[in-house]
Amino acid sequence: MARLPLILLALAACGAEAPSGSVNYAEHIAPLVYRSCTPCHHEGGPAPFALDSYRAVFDHREQLVEVTEDRWMPPWLPTHGDFVGDRRLTDEEIARLADWAEHGDRGDPAHEPPCPEFEAGWQLREPDLVVEFPDLVTVAADGPERFRNFLAPVPQAARGVVAAVEIRPGSTAVHHAVLAVDTSGEARRRDREDDAPGFGGMDMAGAAPPDGYFLGWTPGRTPREFAEGMGFALPAGGDLVLQLHLTPIGKAESFRPRVGLYFRDEAPTAVSFPLTLFADEIDLAAGAADVVVEDHLVVPVPVRVCSVYPHAHYLCSSMRGWATLPSGERVELFEIPRWDFDWQDDYLYAEPVSLPAGTKIEFAYRYDNSDNNPDNPSSPPVRVREGDRSIDEMANLTLQVLVADAAARRQLGAAAAKRSLEKRPDDAPKRVELAVILREQGRGDEALNELRTVLAAQPTLGPALCEAANCHLARGDATQAERALAQCIEHNPTQHQAHAQLGVLLLRAGRAVDAANVLAEAVRLRPGSAALQSNLATAYLASNDLASAERHYRRAVASDPQLFQAWFNLGRILAATE
Numbered sequence: 167m168a169r170l171p172l173i174l175l176a177l178a179a180c181g182a183e184a185p186s187g188s189v190n191y192a193e194h195i196a197p198l199v200y201r202s203c204t205p206c207h208h209e210g211g212p213a214p215f216a217l218d219s220y221r222a223v224f225d226h227r228e229q230l231v232e233v234t235e236d237r238w239m240p241p242w243l244p245t246h247g248d249f250v251g252d253r254r255l256t257d258e259e260i261a262r263l264a265d266w267a268e269h270g271d272r273g274d275p276a277h278e279p280p281c282p283e284f285e286a287g288w289q290l291r292e293p294d295l296v297v298e299f300p301d302l303v304t305v306a307a308d309g310p311e312r313f314r315n316f317l318a319p320v321p322q323a324a325r326g327v328v329a330a331v332e333i334r335p336g337s338t339a340v341h342h343a344v345l346a347v348d349t350s351g352e353a354r355r356r357d358r359e360d361d362a363p364g365f366g367g368m369d370m371a372g373a374a375p376p377d378g379y380f381l382g383w384t385p386g387r388t389p390r391e392f393a394e395g396m397g398f399a400l401p402a403g404g405d406l407v408l409q410l411h412l413t414p415i416g417k418a419e420s421f422r423p424r425v426g427l428y429f430r431d432e433a434p435t436a437v438s439f440p441l442t443l444f445a446d447e448i449d450l451a452a453g454a455a456d457v458v459v460e461d462h463l464v465v466p467v468p469v470r471v472c473s474v475y476p477h478a479h480y481l482c483s484s485m486r487g488w489a490t491l492p493s494g495e496r497v498e499l500f501e502i503p504r505w506d507f508d509w510q511d512d513y514l515y516a517e518p519v520s521l522p523a524g525t526k527i528e529f530a531y532r533y534d535n536s537d538n539n540p541d542n543p544s545s546p547p548v549r550v551r552e553g554d555r556s557i558d559e560m561a562n563l564t565l566q567v568l569v570a571d572a573a574a575r576r577q578l579g580a581a582a583a584k585r586s587l588e589k590r591p592d593d594a595p596k597r598v599e600l601a602v603i604l605r606e607q608g609r610g611d612e613a614l615n616e617l618r619t620v621l622a623a624q625p626t627l628g629p630a631l632c633e634a635a636n637c638h639l640a641r642g643d644a645t646q647a648e649r650a651l652a653q654c655i656e657h658n659p660t661q662h663q664a665h666a667q668l669g670v671l672l673l674r675a676g677r678a679v680d681a682a683n684v685l686a687e688a689v690r691l692r693p694g695s696a697a698l699q700s701n702l703a704t705a706y707l708a709s710n711d712l713a714s715a716e717r718h719y720r721r722a723v724a725s726d727p728q729l730f731q732a733w734f735n736l737g738r739i740l741a742a743t744e
Contacts, residue, residue, distance in 0.1 A: 189266040190273030191220050197279055198263075199223055202240065202253060205388065208284050212338065212385035218281050220272050227267040234260045241509040246486075246501035247474075249513040251388070290332055290389050293426030295323055297406060301363035305339040305412050305419040311556060312412050315371070316364040316423065317357050320347070320404045322696055322725040326429040327397035328376075330390065333383035333408070336421035341411040342510065345381040345425060346373035349404040350629045351661055352595070358660070368554035372595050372629070373407035376400065378440035378566045380475050380512045387511065391428065395435040400427075402726075403662070403695045411556075436568050439575050441469070441582055443529055445561040446589055448552040450481060450535040457535070459561045461589075462528040466581045467574040469567040471519040474500055475512035476529070477562040480541040481550060482507070483534040487563055492524040499527075499565075507541065507556070518568065529563045579603045594620045598629050605637050613637050626657035632664055639671070647671060655684075662691035666698055669705065678708035689718075696726035704735065712739050 189195070199217050207217035217223050223230070233239035240253035255263075299318045335343050348354070352372035356365040365371065375381065377398035400406075408423055443461040450457055476485050487499040500513065521527070535547050543557050544550075550559050569575050583600035587593060597620050604613035614637050620630040631654035638647035651668040654661055669685035672678075682705035689698045703718035719736040722729055 189262050190271040192273035192277040195266050224270050231264045231267045243502045244500045246498050248516045288426050294429045295427040297425045299423045307418045308414045313368045314364045315409045318406045320400045324400045329397050329430040330428040331381045332389040332426040334424045336423045337419045339415045339419040341413045343383040344409045346370050346407045347376045347404050348373035348407050349401050353407045370407050375440045378438035384511050397434045437575050441565045441567050443563045446552050448559045450533050450550040452547040452549050453536050455534050455536040457533045460530045463585050464526045466577050467523050469521050472566045473514045475564040479556050479559050480507050480543050481533045481535050482531050484532045487529040489521050490526045531561045576603050601633050610637050610640050628654050628658035628661040662688050673705050678705050681705040696722045700732040
C-alpha cells in the first residue's frame with residue numbers, strides 16, 4: 167500500500183498482553199492506548215489528535231489498525247537490540263487491536279483505567295535552570311525545509327552536574343532538534359558572519375555532545391535522567407548550540423526555543439566519550455537501487471556502549487551495526503530494516519554492551535536512489551553525494567561509550583581522531599582535537615607536528631594558534647606561546663580565549679598593566695564570565711589599581727559566589743582601603 171501521510175503516523179502502542187476471550191476497550195485497549203499512545207496524543211501534545219477517551223480511540227480505530235498492520239506504527243525503527251522504551255507490537259497484539267476495531271466493544275466503563283494527565287509545561291518537573299535562546303526563530307508558511315543553529319552562552323548559574331536535559335523547541339515547525347556545546351568560539355564566529363539569526367547547515371561548527379551525552383528532541387520523545395554516577399558539567403565560557411530542523415507547516419511561526427537543565431550534587435563516576443563513525447565517500451547515481459556504505463573503528467581500550475544514534479537522510483533504506491571481538495565473535499549492536507528519516511532517534515540500551523580492547527565496531531547502511539523509493543525527494547532521481555542538506559546524504563553512527571578513566575578516554579579519543587583523519591585529512595578541527603589529546607598525553611612534539619600541518623594550510627586559524635600556545639607552554643617556551651597568541655588575536659580579534667590565555671601569561675610574567683589591557687578585552691567579549699572578571703581584577707590588583715580590582719572582583723562573585731580566591735582578594739582590598 168502507499169505510504170500514509172505523516173499526520174497519521176504519530177501513533178504508539180505497547181506490548182501488553184490481553185486476556186483470552188472477548189477483547190473490549192475498558193480492560194484490553196485502554197491500558198495499551200493510555201500507556202503508549204496518549205503520551206503523544208493528548209491536548210497540547212506533539213501528535214495531531216488526542217487519544218484520551220473511548221470515543222476518541224473508537225473514532226480513529228481504522229487508522230490505528232491500518233498503521234499498525236502496515237508496521238508504520240508504533241514509531242520504533244530497530245528490530246534488534248535490547249533498548250529502553252521499545253514500542254514494538256507482536257503479530258498477536260496487532261491482531262487483537264484489529265479484532266477490537268471490528269466491533270468496538272467498550273466493556274464496563276468502571277473497569278477503565280484513569281486517563282493519564284499531562285502537564286502543559288515541562289515533562290520531568292520544573293527545571294533547576296531554564297535557558298531561553300535569545301534569537302527569535304521564524305519559519306515561513308511554506309518553502310523549503312532548512313537546518314539552523316542557534317546559540318546561547320552557558321549560563322553562570324549552570325553549576326554542578328547536569329543530570330537531565332529537556333528541550334522545548336517551541337513550535338510544531340521543528341521536526342527534530344540536537345543540542346551540543348562549543349568551547350572553541352567557532353560557533354559564535356559563524357553566528358557573527360551570518361546576517362540572519364544563528365547560522366545554517368548541519369555542521370555545528372565545532373560544537374559536540376558534552377562528554378559524549380547525546381542531547382536531542384523528537385516528537386513524543388520522553389526526557390530521562392541519566393543513571394546514577396553519570397552526568398556532565400557545562401564548561402564556563404562555552405556556548406550551547408541548538409540545531410533545529412525546520413519544516414513549514416502551512417502557517418508562519420515565530421518562537422524562542424528553551425532548554426531545561428536539571429542538576430545533581432554528586433560528581434559523576436563514569437567516564438564517557440562520544441564515538442563517531444562516518445562515511446564521507448557517498449556517491450549515489452540516479453536510479454541506483456542498492457548501494458552499501460560502510461565504516462569501521464577498532465577501539466584500543468575496553469568500552470561499554472550505552473546508546474547508539476544512527477543517522478542518514480531520505481535515501482537510506484536499511485541499517486545495521488555490529489562489533490567483531492578479538493576472538494572473532496560477532497556481537498550485533500542494532501538493525502533497522504526500514505529506515506525512516508522522519509522517526510530518527512537515539513537508542514539507550516537496557517544494559518550497556520561491554521566490548522574488549524581490540525574490538526572492531528562496524529556499520530553498513532543501504533541506499534535506494536531509484537523511483538521505487540517513496541521517500542526519494544527528487545523525481546526523477548538525481549545524483550546524490552555526501553552533504554549537510556537533507557537532500558544530500560549522510561552515513562553516521564554515534565555511540566556513547568564508557569571507559570575506565572581519563573587516560574583510556576584520551577587513548578580512545580586519539581584513535582577516533584586518527585581514523586577520522588584517514589578519511590578527511592584536511593579536517594582542521596579534528597586535527598586540532600588530536601593535538602589537544604597528544605599534549606595531554608605528554609606528547610607535545612607530536613601535538614606541535616599536527617598543528618604545523620593545520621597552520622601550513624590555515625595560518626590564522628584561531629583554535630590551532632591557541633592550542634599551539636598551550637603546547638609551547640607545556641614545553642616551557644613562554645616566548646613562543648606569547649607569539650602564537652598575539653598572532654591569533656591579530657587575525658581573530660574576537661577570539662576571547664586567546665585574550666584570556668595571553669592575559670594570564672602576561673600576568674604570570676609580571677606584566678600586570680599589559681595583562682589588564684588584554685584581559686579587559688576578554689571581559690568585553692564575554693562579560694558574563696566570572697573567571698575572566700576575577701582574572702582581570704587580579705591584574706588590576708597586581709598593578710595597584712585597587713578601585714578597578716574591587717569593581718571586577720564584585721562582579722565575579724556576583725556571577726559565581728563559589729569563587730573563593732575572588733572573595734579572599736576582595737576582602738584584602740576592603741581591609742586595605744578602610
